[in-house]
Each structure stands twice: as structure tokens, then as C-alpha cells.
Amino acid sequence: MTELVAYCRFQGDAAEALARHLDAKRQHWDAEGFHVCCERSERELCLSLSGAGWRRLALAKARIAGEIRRLPGCATLALTWAGDGDPERLGHVQHWHVTGARLVTPHLRRVTFQVEDAELYAGDLHHIRLLLPQRPGGAFAFPRPCPAGLPVWPEGELMPVLRNYTIRAVRAGSDEVDVDFVLHEPAGPATAWARDCRPGVEIGALGPIGRPVSHAPRRILAGDETALPTILRQIEECPAGERIDAYVELVDDAERQNVTLPQGCRLYWLHRGELVDALRQLGREQNDVTLAYAGTEFSTSRQLSLAFGKDLGLPSTRFRSVAYWRMQGARAA
The missing domain is CATH 2.40.30.10 (Translation factors)
Incomplete structure (x- = not known):
């Protein structure tokens, strides 16, 4: 296990607030293969990162530094890592x-x-x-x-x-x-x-x-051709005991792919423009849905957010609709 240590000096509440913020993210980073430890003294916050290999360590440095730079008052922080790793290469x-x-x-x-x-x-x-x-x-x-x-x-x-x-x-x-x-x-x-x-x-x-794939007992995935790579990969890597229902709209039937579906996974091919209605028709009787994700064109993405919340009755913490692309000539609201 490679070990790298960084020292950052914060005064008073700043160190405490940063430590709380990083502690809240610790489980997420553990899933990415590196670990964060915060040690606080009266005038100093010490961050210790560890990762299995120099590439994951480099990824950890970039992740944590980016997180710190986005916090209020930390954008210009002179942050320098000391310890292991290759200072001349970005491992990620x-x-x-x-x-x-x-x-x-x-x-x-x-x-x-x-x-x-x-x-x-x-x-x-x-x-x-x-x-x-x-x-x-x-x-x-x-x-x-x-x-x-x-x-x-x-x-x-x-x-x-x-x-x-x-x-x-x-x-x-x-x-x-x-x-x-x-x-x-x-x-x-x-x-x-x-x-x-x-x-x-x-x-x-x-x-x-980006964000890691979220696992759940039952997932609904939706998208068009641009979201197919992550939808099909999630289906292929679906763990035993989880279910995935995927809805994909295509420009025509020639864009369909041959897919071997694991037990508990279903894939529905739709034509362009049918995706939103298909999700709306599921209705609130789908009360065992624990997570929904969509990747589509910008305007469709907004409609799917409404469908997930209003028609399926999912709280905002249990769905995400991402705009992968934007139709030429479309205007932001």
C-alpha cells in the first residue's frame, strides 16, 4: 500500500469544516480504491492518502485537491503533496x-x-x-x-x-x-x-x-444511443440478486445490438420519441424501484426528470437524469 501525506494549514473553523466535508466523502472514495484520513490539531489539518499503487494514488491526489479547491476560501490554497508517487507523471x-x-x-x-x-x-x-x-x-x-x-x-x-x-x-x-x-x-x-x-x-x-454506478435491488436505466455503453455494461456486470429494467430509444431498428441478458435483467428497444411516454406509463405501481438513471438529449433529460419524480413517485435522491448531448438549435431555458 503506497502512502502519501499532505499538510494543509487552516485556522479555526476552516480546518474543522474541511475535515467534516472530507469525512462525509470517505465511503465514496473507499469505493474508488483509495483512503483518506484527516488528523486535526489546534492549528493544522493533516490529510493522509493511501492507495494500492501509484496510479490510484495519483488519482487520489487529483480527486482530493479538486475537492478542496472547490470549497469556499480554498481556491488559491497552496497545496503540495509529499510522500510516495511519481511527481513527474499523472497516473490517471x-x-x-x-x-x-x-x-x-x-x-x-x-x-x-x-x-x-x-x-x-x-x-x-x-x-x-x-x-x-x-x-x-x-x-x-x-x-x-x-x-x-x-x-x-x-x-x-x-x-x-x-x-x-x-x-x-x-x-x-x-x-x-x-x-x-x-x-x-x-x-x-x-x-x-x-x-x-x-x-x-x-x-x-x-x-x-464522474460518479460511480449506484447499485440497488431494482434499477431502471433509460437512454438513447449515447447512453448504451453504460447501460449495456451495467447489465452485463449486474450482480446476482439485483434487477435492471432498461429502456433504450433508437433512431431505427438497425441500431439494435445483440445482448445476452443475465437473470433479472430486461431490455426494451424503443423508437426515437417513445422513451418519455414509456417511463410515464410505468406509473407509481412500480413501488419496488430503488434507483433510476437516464442519459439522453438535453430536452428529453428534463422530461425524464419529471417522469421519474411525478409519474414514478421517486424522491430526487433516487434518480438522476443526465444530458449527454444537445440538439442543434436547442436553447437553454
């Missing part, structure tokens, strides 16, 4: 190399990557941030760590394009991962890159990021 930023790509459906291309350490992605955090060149065939530079363990990004043409994606599958034994890209027009930087990429091309990936 990996070099990825394309080994293959294929069309899974007419509008979905699966790209397979050889990565440095696939085990880092094998948990319940499914999302990563890809680092791509600004133009096809162009060069980009990887970020370097600052003393707080956060990335310092290059400037100008070497600054990579950053896009969030879901890891569709992880094969830790061979250090391979799959990422599914929805092909659409007009193609953005990530879509254009995925459409044209060839074996041997290198990109970067920062992560895993």
Missing part, C-alpha cells in the same frame, strides 16, 4: 493506442485500445475524458502535474480536445478497453477522429471520472 492520465475498430451498427463504431493499466477502469466508474488532437493527424501534448496533483495543460495547438466518453468494456488481463462512438453529421472532433482512426494511433485518456 494514460497513453492509449488504437489496435482495431469496427462498425457494431450503421451509426456506432467500436474502437479497441491497448492501454497502460486497464485495471484502473475496472470498477464502477465508467467514464473517462479522451485527449484528442485539434485536427486530424495533428499533434497534442499530455498535461503535467502541478504540486497539488492536478493537471497543468499545454497551450496553443498542443492543447488536446477533451471529450467525455464511456468505457464499454474492460479486459484487464490484456490491458484492453473498448469505447463506442456514435457517428453523426456534422461530425465533431471526437466523431471525426473515431470515424477515421487506424491501428497504431495514440491518444490520451484522463480518468476514470
Whole structure:
């Protein structure tokens, strides 16, 4: 177990408030594979982080530093980590190399990557941030760590394009991962890159990021093509004793995928525009639903939030509806 120690000085209530905030998050970080310990004295708060390996330790440093920087009065804190780890590398930023790509459906291309350490992605955090060149065939530079363990990004043409994606599958034994890209027009930087990429091309990936998958006795998952990677991965990794009902709307039937459903999991394919009504029709009789999650277009996401709360009667703590993309021309309310 690698050990790293950071010393942060806070006066009076500031140290106590920070310690309470970090203690409340401890269980969440334990699930990510690192541990946080707060030791307080009259004039000092000492944070001790531990993680199994330097990559998880680097991830811990970035997570905790980001959390501290977002707290009131801490944005400019001079935070420096001392102890173990590689001060010259961001362990949660990996070099990825394309080994293959294929069309899974007419509008979905699966790209397979050889990565440095696939085990880092094998948990319940499914999302990563890809680092791509600004133009096809162009060069980009990887970020370097600052003393707080956060990335310092290059400037100008070497600054990579950053896009969030879901890891569709992880094969830790061979250090391979799959990422599914929805092909659409007009193609953005990530879509254009995925459409044209060839074996041997290198990109970067920062992560895993985002919230971990929440397990529950019965989950409802909903989404469109953009949410399929996390929906299908959750179905495939569904533990015994849990149930998942998934509702996915597609542009047409050609986008359906062959899926082997574990016991207790059901998948309903819908056409575009049918998703909200399908969830509303479930009604409040679905009183055994313990968690609902949706990933869709912006306007659909807002409608699903209402459906989860009003039609299914779920409290806000038991559902989450995320906008994965936004229709061109759509305006914010």
C-alpha cells in the first residue's frame, strides 16, 4: 500500500469544516480504491492518502485537491503533496493506442485500445475524458502535474480536445478497453477522429471520472444511443440478486445490438420519441424501484426528470437524469 501525506494549514473553523466535508466523502472514495484520513490539531489539518499503487494514488491526489479547491476560501490554497508517487507523471492520465475498430451498427463504431493499466477502469466508474488532437493527424501534448496533483495543460495547438466518453468494456488481463462512438453529421472532433482512426494511433485518456454506478435491488436505466455503453455494461456486470429494467430509444431498428441478458435483467428497444411516454406509463405501481438513471438529449433529460419524480413517485435522491448531448438549435431555458 503506497502512502502519501499532505499538510494543509487552516485556522479555526476552516480546518474543522474541511475535515467534516472530507469525512462525509470517505465511503465514496473507499469505493474508488483509495483512503483518506484527516488528523486535526489546534492549528493544522493533516490529510493522509493511501492507495494500492501509484496510479490510484495519483488519482487520489487529483480527486482530493479538486475537492478542496472547490470549497469556499480554498481556491488559491497552496497545496503540495509529499510522500510516495511519481511527481513527474499523472497516473490517471494514460497513453492509449488504437489496435482495431469496427462498425457494431450503421451509426456506432467500436474502437479497441491497448492501454497502460486497464485495471484502473475496472470498477464502477465508467467514464473517462479522451485527449484528442485539434485536427486530424495533428499533434497534442499530455498535461503535467502541478504540486497539488492536478493537471497543468499545454497551450496553443498542443492543447488536446477533451471529450467525455464511456468505457464499454474492460479486459484487464490484456490491458484492453473498448469505447463506442456514435457517428453523426456534422461530425465533431471526437466523431471525426473515431470515424477515421487506424491501428497504431495514440491518444490520451484522463480518468476514470464522474460518479460511480449506484447499485440497488431494482434499477431502471433509460437512454438513447449515447447512453448504451453504460447501460449495456451495467447489465452485463449486474450482480446476482439485483434487477435492471432498461429502456433504450433508437433512431431505427438497425441500431439494435445483440445482448445476452443475465437473470433479472430486461431490455426494451424503443423508437426515437417513445422513451418519455414509456417511463410515464410505468406509473407509481412500480413501488419496488430503488434507483433510476437516464442519459439522453438535453430536452428529453428534463422530461425524464419529471417522469421519474411525478409519474414514478421517486424522491430526487433516487434518480438522476443526465444530458449527454444537445440538439442543434436547442436553447437553454
